[in-house]
Ligand SMILES: Nc1ncnc2c1ncn2[C@@H]1O[C@H](COP(=O)(O)OP(=O)(O)OP(=O)(O)O)[C@@H](O)[C@H]1O
């Protein structure tokens with residue numbers, strides 16, 4: 001795992017001491033001469049949650065604070081100095097993406113602050129991430145994530161180890177859909193990030209089948225904006241070592257870290273409805289995704305609950321696909337009886353209605369995920 005070190009003079013004794021400490025914790029150290037050079041470095045801009053070490057120097061504390069506060073805050077910044085003015089310390093820590101450590105006990109303190117980041121153990125086989133992004137509420141986003149999870153974890157050829165992560169932190173319905181007890185108490189790691197370790201991950205895991213785990217929050221009120229992105233990314237990095245695929249059920253309400261998750265995803269399914277207003281919000285979401293420069297081959301549009309004609313074919317397919325031209329579009333039919341039946345039973349469509357046409361529609365979407373995210 002990489003960490004970035006801001007140093008104009010690489011040879012300075014303290015810089016070298018810091019390099020040895022970071023390497024001792026399993027990091028590969030990459031240098032940047034200053035903050036501007038760091039922000040030009042693609043290894044940094046493309047890292048999901050980079051650690052940045054800033055040894056003291058002129059303007060270094062201010063630069064560290066600015067970096068930790070940068071929206072959306074991705075980097076975790078550690079400022080190393082013998083002293084730091086109280087107001088600068090407050091600003092650094094309040095960013096929730098920065099810490100100060102002293103030179104005297106740097107080895108111990110660096111280990112402590114990076115332990116909470118889960119950074120000490122580099123991921124050797126990290127899971128691929130597939131995000132399910134709803135263009136509006138109630139379009140079946142959770143259903144699609146859950147069914148894809150079931151499908152990937154029970155493929156006849158090469159079943160995958162899958163985690164379903166419900167980031168609807170308030171009132172998510174993913175655990176209900178599979179009739180498991182939600183155990184991912186994110187408020188606990190927000191309060192004490194240093195507690196996040198493999199044992200706590202075990203406590204947070206709800207097992208659906210030996211190949212499918214669920215991370216969903218129990219109904220305890222926590223606002224999306226109150227979760228520091230660094231904590232969320234650390235959590236994802238930590239569980240990534242356990243699975244081949246993490247399917248993320250994103251909330252409809254937007255917060256800046258959602259864009260980071262999208263940019264860090266190997267594939268994205270944008271879900272929406274087939275009505276005229278439904279297609280309008282879908283195209284608006286696509287415009288937003290364009291600003292994030294998501295490659296076209298990583299993105300699919302799932303138009304759910306489409307009406308069917310007398311022969312059971314998707315009605316008005318051409319009208320649906322026209323505003324989405326050039327995209328991978330999956331039209332999934334409306335089948336209230338089957339969808340509700342599954343929900344009421346707390347079981348999946350693949351279990352209760354494997355031959356229903358809706359189930360097969362979702363199967364095609366799941367196979368797209370396998371290819372787009374290079375899961376197999
Ligand atoms: N293709 C479909 N045909 C009919 N009903 C469907 C279909 N897909 C999902 N549903 C039903 O629509 C309802 C909403 O589904 P779901 O909870 O998956 O949506 P959501 O986008 O996650 O909603 P929320 O915004 O509440 O998170 C559920 O009752 C589900 O069974």
Ligand SMILES: [Mg+2]
Nearest residue numbers: 141142168173
């Ligand atoms: Mg949902």
